[in-house]
Amino acid sequence: VTDVPIASPDNPLVKQVVRLHEVRHRRAEARFIAEGRRTIEAFLANGWKAEHLIVRSGEEPPSAWPREQLRMVSERVAAKMSQASTASGYLGVFSIPPVPALQPASGGLVLAGITDPGNLGTLIRSAAAFGVAHLALLGGADPFSHKVVQASAGALASVPISPLPEESGPELLAGGAPLCALVVSGGLDPARLPRQRRWLVVGSEAHGLRPDWLAGCPERVTLPMQGPVDSLNAAIAGSIACYLLGTPNRASGAVGESGR
Amino acid sequence: VTDVPIASPDNPLVKQVVRLHEVRHRRAEARFIAEGRRTIEAFLANGWKAEHLIVRSGEEPPSAWPREQLRMVSERVAAKMSQASTASGYLGVFSIPPVPALQPASGGLVLAGITDPGNLGTLIRSAAAFGVAHLALLGGADPFSHKVVQASAGALASVPISPLPEESGPELLAGGAPLCALVVSGGLDPARLPRQRRWLVVGSEAHGLRPDWLAGCPERVTLPMQGPVDSLNAAIAGSIACYLLGTPNRASGAVGESGR
Numbered sequence: 393v394t395d396v397p398i399a400s401p402d403n404p405l406v407k408q409v410v411r412l413h414e415v416r417h418r419r420a421e422a423r424f425i426a427e428g429r430r431t432i433e434a435f436l437a438n439g440w441k442a443e444h445l446i447v448r449s450g451e452e453p454p455s456a457w458p459r460e461q462l463r464m465v466s467e468r469v470a471a472k473m474s475q476a477s478t479a480s481g482y483l484g485v486f487s488i489p490p491v492p493a494l495q496p497a498s499g500g501l502v503l504a505g506i507t508d509p510g511n512l513g514t515l516i517r518s519a520a521a522f523g524v525a526h527l528a529l530l531g532g533a534d535p536f537s538h539k540v541v542q543a544s545a546g547a548l549a550s551v552p553i554s555p556l557p558e559e560s561g562p563e564l565l566a567g568g569a570p571l572c573a574l575v576v577s578g579g580l581d582p583a584r585l586p587r588q589r590r591w592l593v594v595g596s597e598a599h600g601l602r603p604d605w606l607a608g609c610p611e612r613v614t615l616p617m618q619g620p621v622d623s624l625n626a627a628i629a630g631s632i633a634c635y636l637l638g639t640p641n642r643a644s645g646a647v648g649e650s651g652r
Numbered sequence: 653v654t655d656v657p658i659a660s661p662d663n664p665l666v667k668q669v670v671r672l673h674e675v676r677h678r679r680a681e682a683r684f685i686a687e688g689r690r691t692i693e694a695f696l697a698n699g700w701k702a703e704h705l706i707v708r709s710g711e712e713p714p715s716a717w718p719r720e721q722l723r724m725v726s727e728r729v730a731a732k733m734s735q736a737s738t739a740s741g742y743l744g745v746f747s748i749p750p751v752p753a754l755q756p757a758s759g760g761l762v763l764a765g766i767t768d769p770g771n772l773g774t775l776i777r778s779a780a781a782f783g784v785a786h787l788a789l790l791g792g793a794d795p796f797s798h799k800v801v802q803a804s805a806g807a808l809a810s811v812p813i814s815p816l817p818e819e820s821g822p823e824l825l826a827g828g829a830p831l832c833a834l835v836v837s838g839g840l841d842p843a844r845l846p847r848q849r850r851w852l853v854v855g856s857e858a859h860g861l862r863p864d865w866l867a868g869c870p871e872r873v874t875l876p877m878q879g880p881v882d883s884l885n886a887a888i889a890g891s892i893a894c895y896l897l898g899t900p901n902r903a904s905g906a907v908g909e910s911g912r
Contacts, residue, residue, distance in 0.1 A: 510770065514885050523878030545885075618783030618898065624891075625774050625805075631888045632895050638878065 397449040399466040405444065406465070409473045409485060415534045422488040424536035426546070427476050429454065432484040434546025440486050446473065448481035475538040488536055492526070492552040496568020499589030500526030501634060504605060505558075505596040509533040511627040513543020515594070518631035520547035522638050525589070527551055528565075530605075531558035532596070562608025565591055572611035573601055574633045576623055579614035582636040592637055594630040597623065613637070657709040659726040665704065666725070669733045669745060675794045682748040684796035686806070687736050689714065692744040694806025700746050706733065708741035735798040748796055752786070752812040756828020759849030760786035761894060764865060765818075765856040769793040771887040773803020775854070778891035780807035782898050785849075787811055788825075790865075791818035792856070822868025825851055832871035833861055834893045836883055839874035842896040852897055854890040857883065873897070 398405060409425060411417040418424050423443065426432050436442060436457070445461045447453045448470035453462055471479050501524045506512045512533045519527055533540055535553055556564065562571055569589040573579070593609055595601035601609075615624065615632055624632075658665060669685065671677040678684050683703065686692050696702060696717070705721045707713045708730035713722055731739050761784045766772045772793045779787055793800055795813055816824065822831055829849040833839070853869055855861035861869075875884065875892055884892075 514888060517885055518888050521877050521884050543885075545883075615895070617781050623805075624781050625777055625803075625887075627885075628774060628778050628888060628891045631884075632892050635875070635892050 395464060397464040397466045398469055401469065401472055403469070405446075405463060406469055406473060409444075409446070409483070412485065413475055413538070415537060418488070418534065418536050423485055424488055424541065425473075425475070425538065426484045426486060426541050427474060427482065427538070428480040428542070429482045431541065431546040432482055435484060435486055435549040438549040440489075440549055442484045442486055444485040446470070446483040446485070448479070451481040453482075476542070491554050494526065494528060494554055494556075494564060496565045496591075497589070498525040499569035499591055500524050500528065501630070502528045502530065502565075502571075502591055502593040502605075503532060503630070504530040504593065504601055505599060506532040506594070506626060507596060508626070509537055509539035510543045511625065513540040513545075513548075514627040515630050516540070516544040516551065516553070517547040518627070518634055520544075520551045522631075522634050524551060524634060527553045528591075529553065529555045530560060561604045562593075570611055571609040572613055572637065573606055573609035574629060575606075575612050575614055576600070577614055579612035581616050582613040582633050585611065585613065585637065587638070590637060592630075592633055594626065594633070597626040597629075655724060657724040657726045658729055661729060661732055663729070665706075665723060666729055666733060669704075669706070669743070672745065673735055673798070675797060678748070678794065678796050683745055684748055684801065685733075685735070685798065686744045686746060686801050687734060687742065687798070688740040688802070689742045691801065691806040692742055695744065695746055695809040698809040700749075700809055702744045702746055704745040706730070706743040706745070708739070711741040713742075736802070751814050754786065754788060754814055754824060756825045756851075757849070758785040759829035759851050760784050760788065761890070762788045762790065762825075762831075762851055762853040762865075763792060763890070764790040764853065764861055765859060766792040766854070766886060767856060768886070769797055769799035770803045771885065773800040773805075773808075774887040775890050776800070776804040776811065776813070777807040778887070778894055780804075780811045782891075782894050784811060784894060787813045788851075789813060789815045790820060821864045822853075830871055831869040832873055832897065833866055833869035834889060835866075835872050835874055836860070837874055839872035841876050842873040842893055845871065845873065845897065847898070850897060852890075852893055854886065854893070857886040857889075 412423055412425050426435055442461045444463055445457050446463050446465055449464050449466055470481055473483055501519050569591055571591045571593055573593045672683055672685050686695055702721045704723055705717050706723050706725055709724050709726055730741055733743055761779050829851055831851045831853055833853045
């Protein structure tokens, strides 16, 4: 860290980082960017390999960060590399790991066509908080895009995520935990389902679930609603359903037990 | 609607609308803007008074919209008036009603310092969906700002909202439904609380609740978490708590009943 900060926008590292702003380069290079100290530390703490830890000149990199990956950069270069509205001064380039194999028996969350990156990141954050075993993504936003990584607040680091080809059908999960679709009407109250491993399948607010996925879900749940608004934000509805269906001995499942 | 569309950026109506992009003008004039057909219709359906319904030339205004308020505008003027990343071509100017009086006995949701407009709008949408009786806002984003109105998806139209001075304390709600703080740790599982009217008090993710409000809440709830992420997005946490605490005979309260 005694090096002179990189100040040239033509430096190869600067060009590499800026290239990663685009999904096609992230996919081709299997690399992505995490911004902000807390987010970077979530990846490091979960064993993700940083290729570069880039710190704006004047900031103090945490002493626990591996020195070999550290590069100081000028304020102008830091701003050029950042996709945040206000650059934090901390940016990590990480490798995207191979797609983890789906274990149909594990259960988890299938997100189908969640194109809003804020909603996708928020759902990933909720899934991690509620101990979801695995996330399968069918189309939708790139989970390694800036807005998703930031909205997940680093939770992307701690839950296995398998982006699947958009045309994948529910047979991928056949023979495992049951599939349960979250639908806007006509489903059971999730609080009434027995607690067990299952795949909760959540579609987009605008388009709902594709017919093949809907047909592949023997269970359907709907959040009971009281007010005059007949739909919720997709990230809210998916998070509440995750919370309620979660795992045994929690949330509404606990209500049946005798007092505290 | 046979009028020639307004095409001049110097037209007084254009200037008035653009002025309402700023919070100080919204407050001074007690007017705000709703964009998009569905959002505008949510306000109209809930009895809000449109001062102007502005439609881009080429779009077909719904026949149910009051003709007297309709004004057609050129594409350029529509773009100038819009704060959306993609202008929908439909924009309504509505009056902000007088702040509804708080009824301490009604219970509801207190949102303290929610500065992110997307989170505030999403919480308003959830509150409306779950039948929250009243929303009290302490500081935070302006509920009549573009991003809040849009994230609320029109739900702002259907739930009484009282913006309060930021320095207001919990004594405002004294003698009414009990106050219950949502805290990140140490509170009860909301599913274990008896179903009754209460004021759920939610602070910001970054700063939590102010000491005076925390001290004024005899009840505290915490969402039980399983995963490695120890906090949720404020809109998610607040929405789940609203859902669980909701009202009698719903959500987890229903688990205690015999089957369906």
